[in-house]
Amino acid sequence: MGRASGRAVTISAIAAEAGVSVPTVSRVLNGRSDVAPGTRERVEQLLRHHEYRRPSRRQGHACLVDLVFDDLDSPWALEIVRGVEEVAHSAGAGTVVSAIHSRASDRRQWLDNLRVRATDAVILVLTDLDGELGAELERLDVPAVAIDPAGVPALDLPTIGVTNWSGAVSATEHLIGLGHRRIAHISGRPGLWCTRSRLDGYRAGLGSAGLEPAAELVVEGDFGYESGYRAGVHLLGLAEPPTAVFAANDQMAMGVYEALRRSGRRVPDDVSVVGFDDLPSSRWASPPMTTVRQPLTELGRMASQMALRMVGGESIEGPRVELATELVVRESTAAR
Amino acid sequence: MGRASGRAVTISAIAAEAGVSVPTVSRVLNGRSDVAPGTRERVEQLLRHHEYRRPSRRQGHACLVDLVFDDLDSPWALEIVRGVEEVAHSAGAGTVVSAIHSRASDRRQWLDNLRVRATDAVILVLTDLDGELGAELERLDVPAVAIDPAGVPALDLPTIGVTNWSGAVSATEHLIGLGHRRIAHISGRPGLWCTRSRLDGYRAGLGSAGLEPAAELVVEGDFGYESGYRAGVHLLGLAEPPTAVFAANDQMAMGVYEALRRSGRRVPDDVSVVGFDDLPSSRWASPPMTTVRQPLTELGRMASQMALRMVGGESIEGPRVELATELVVRESTAAR
Incomplete structure (x- = not known):
């Protein structure tokens, strides 16, 4: 990142140009409320125009x-x-x-x-x-x-x-290695790159085992607990429910736990669940969650x-x- | 809290007294490593002795x-x-x-x-x-x-x-109201006041319903998940296990969930569990946890x-x- 050359404009110069006192400029700098809106705006414009900065305390050392x-x-x-x-x-x-x-x-x-x-x-x-x-x-x-x-x-x-993509591949391959074939994915908030790369990793993991992901097994979530719960309920209601669910984060995976519990099913006896993040609370989930750890x-x-x-x-x-x-x-x- | 009267000792005065240069004093102030240990110590002693403070940026306004x-x-x-x-x-x-x-x-x-x-x-x-x-x-x-x-x-x-004590009373009264009589408590880290006040609140809650807490139903934890798990295993192994457990925090309550799951029991069908804290993750526990909310x-x-x-x-x-x-x-x- 380039560094602008520091110009040594002073508070007094700003005050003179704005036609106000030095304390008024200080009050604006300090974000105080006792400055008339018009004055504040004029001073702030000048501060920006002159690229005013507080004298730095740094000397090659961060404070x-x-x-x-x-x-x-x-x-x-x-x-x-x-x-x-x-x-x-x-x-x-x-x-x-x-x-x-x-x-x-x-x-x-x-x-x-x-x-x-x-x-x-x-x-x-x-x-x-x-x-x-x-x-x-x-x-x-x-x-x-x-x-x-x-x-x-x-x-x-x-x-x-x-490495979002690789993480999703490893989660999917883990489930395939356990013998699962109907593996669902609950994706994250639409439009985010991590959502896309985790979904792609899931597909790649299936593909490398010669499996085709069924469209009905990919459900859109938003990374929130509730969306994971709803997706879980939806998946369990399918004519042929999945035997494993890979959720794009731990909070949605917790929602799947709850959907399973309410339907009288057990994790992992009835359905295996994998999350993504490895939040501290995922170690304390019951059962403790298999998940992709983000460092x-x-x-x-x-x-x-x-x-x-x-x-x-x-x-x-x-x-x-x-x-x-x-x-x-x-x-x-x-x-x- | 009293305020010491600010003395206006300068960096130059400190440097002169220590027999070093002004930049050396600055380096000490900035925590730099390129100062000889003996010099650093001498300068720091003088800074403390003279109660040196950086010129404050404050003017009745916090930065x-x-x-x-x-x-x-x-x-x-x-x-x-x-x-x-x-x-x-x-x-x-x-x-x-x-x-x-x-x-x-x-x-x-x-x-x-x-x-x-x-x-x-x-x-x-x-x-x-x-x-x-x-x-x-x-x-x-x-x-x-x-x-x-x-x-x-x-x-x-x-x-x-x-209000730790009142919170513990309300948790205990809630369980009594549901018909529980054998209510266990997993206490927090010994020696802390919150541990003591929550334990006292539990006892007071039982007492107000005319119940005497059985000594075997109070198990010492340390606020960690593992200690909650161990206490849960211990309580379930009693000749007459409790029907409800009030843990002094949510993490220990999660440990009790896991002890129950591993023994093939269900929350709350077999044993009711109450925590203390209301961490966000307690809303996502399966089942969602009844707990005492700390604001x-x-x-x-x-x-x-x-x-x-x-x-x-x-x-x-x-x-x-x-x-x-x-x-x-x-x-x-x-x-x-």
């Missing part, structure tokens, strides 16, 4: 790393926070965690906050990495890394993802290391690294 | 709030982060998340990082709130709030907890609000607030 998510409501967010924090903390840097709820206003607020706190590097865990965001970060002169378990081809940023904490650690190296002036090679997923066999799958 | 946990490996940490972040983000402040792993070295490092980043307020989620920590925070002149779902009577800090996100929100008000110069009344817990009845409990 703050910003880690931003769409939402903090999935347990996997915590796994990533843990990895980022572990590396940043040892290096003396703080990990600032934010959620922007896929809303433009929250993103704007976050970018403003970023400028005020003079953060040293940014780690993005967002499904929507558009060019405008890249341009904003470049303007702020903040190096950025993206963690992308979803597999979005995006900005020209160093990106760390996971989420490792993703966080690596992103943190890359971000700190970039702050130190190193350039990071290559636009994308993929960490391996791994099938973890527990007790939700059994021989047919 | 950074530090949120520190013992560990980030429990899903409930994310619930708290979400609440703190929500309030801080809207106020233009960043939420710095750290884990100190109950280790003195990590705590030292965290306090050093805190000083370097000139954080504006601190929210503690630590089981060990000793006087030394309080003194350090006072020296750094950083207002602090404690979130304490565990119920530790601790420092003279504004503290937000939950974790709300704890985070309130702590964040209090911290921001303290930065703004308000003093916070009262040493401790307790938010209500609430029994959430789902499908893991049934009439006897």
Whole structure:
């Protein structure tokens, strides 16, 4: 990522140009509410125009790393926070965690906050990495890394993802190896690359065993528990139900557990279930879940290391690294 | 919390007194490794002696709030982060998340990082709130709030907890109302106040119905899944097993689910199970878990609000607030 050359515009210069006092500019910078809207807008325009930044505290050493998510409501967010924090903390840097709820206003607020706190590097865990965001970060002169378990081809940023396709192949091959032939797939939210690559991996796994996936055995979910439950109910209602279900994430697999329980069936005696993620709670599921492990904490650690190296002036090679997923066999799958 | 009067010692004065250059002092402040150990120690002693602080960016407005946990490996940490972040983000402040792993070295490092980043307020989620920590925070002149779902009577800090005892009473009364008489309790980690208050609540609930808790029905756990599983196996092996189990947290309750499944029993048909916490994953358990909800996100929100008000110069009344817990009845409990 290119770095804008830092221009040394001062708060006094901004104040003079805006025709306001220096404290007023400070109040705008600090996000205080006691500034008239028109004044705030004029000052903010000038701050942006002159690419004003707080004097940085950095000297090749990061003090703050910003880690931003769409939402903090999935347990996997915590796994990533843990990895980022572990590396940043040892290096003396703080990990600032934010959620922007896929809303433009929250993103704007976050970018403003970023400028005020003079953060040293940014780690993005967002499904929507558009060019405008890249341009904003470049303007702020903040190096950025993206963690992308979803597999979005995006900005020209160093990106760390996971091998979604291979993970799905290994889940499917595991079920085939146990003798299953009618294997269903509950896919993730439509339009995401991880959804597509897991579905493709499922198909490839079947294909390599000479099996053709029946159209009725692929049901669309949205990564939510409820969608997994509904898909499970639907699959069990088929004239010839599947003997195994591979869900594109653990939460949907939990929904399948519940659909089976309510219909009086047992996991894995009646139907085998495989998830994707390996959330901590999947180890505690009853029975403990066979699932494809995403190395989420490792993703966080690596992103943190890359971000700190970039702050130190190193350039990071290559636009994308993929960490391996791994099938973890527990007790939700059994021989047919 | 009292505030030390800020003395305006400069980096140059520290450098002169230590007999080193200003950049060397900066390197120590920034936690860089390229400083000789003896020099680092001398400089750090002087920084502490003179109570040096980075010039604050605050003007009655928080830029950074530090949120520190013992560990980030429990899903409930994310619930708290979400609440703190929500309030801080809207106020233009960043939420710095750290884990100190109950280790003195990590705590030292965290306090050093805190000083370097000139954080504006601190929210503690630590089981060990000793006087030394309080003194350090006072020296750094950083207002602090404690979130304490565990119920530790601790420092003279504004503290937000939950009603552990009442929650345990309501869980026990719920089971009694369903006709259960042999109700077991799996207690939490010994020595914690929340463990004690939940156990007392269980006993009080039984007592109010004229029941005497059988000693064999109280089994010690440690809040971990495995300890819940082992306690479950033990209870099912009794000559007269319980018909209901109240575990002191959801993770141990999940262990009881698994003990029941492995012994060929069903929840709630054979044994009713109640947890404590209401983690998101407990809604997805199969069957969905009846549990005592701790308002974790709300704890985070309130702590964040209090911290921001303290930065703004308000003093916070009262040493401790307790938010209500609430029994959430789902499908893991049934009439006897």
